[in-house]
Amino acid sequence: MEKADEAIADSRAVEFWDAAEDNPxxxxxxxxxxxLPLNKSHPNLRMNLLECSQVTRKELLRFSWVTDILIRRVNAVTLMRIGRSRRLL
Structure with missing residues (x-):
């Protein structure tokens, strides 16, 4: 994930907070x-990385996914829910 770290350091990553609909x-x-390139051996294979941290009073949970679906702020929550539920689109 070296390139992902570079993208975050270069401010190419999009970051935002969202309150859970079912639990504010x-x-x-x-x-x-x-x-992002998949890896050094396959720089022409491109991927999109989504990370989510779930914060409550009691715990912090972290999740990450790699996909070929273009990630936007408007679909990030939906992609997280699908990834957490293990459903297919």
Whole structure:
């Protein structure tokens, strides 16, 4: 994830907070970067990275996913929910 770290350091990552619809005491912190190389061996294969931290009074949970779906602020919450539920689109 070296390129992801570079994208975050270069401020190419999008970051935002969102309150959970079902529980306003639960906050989600999202960070995503699109169009990253898969790895050094396959720089032409591109991927998108979504990270989510779920914050409550009792715990902090972190999740991350790699996808070929273009991530935008408007679909990040939906992608997180699908990823957490293990459903397919």
């Amino acid at each position: 005491e639960t906050l989600h912190y999202f960070r995503f970067v699109n169009d």
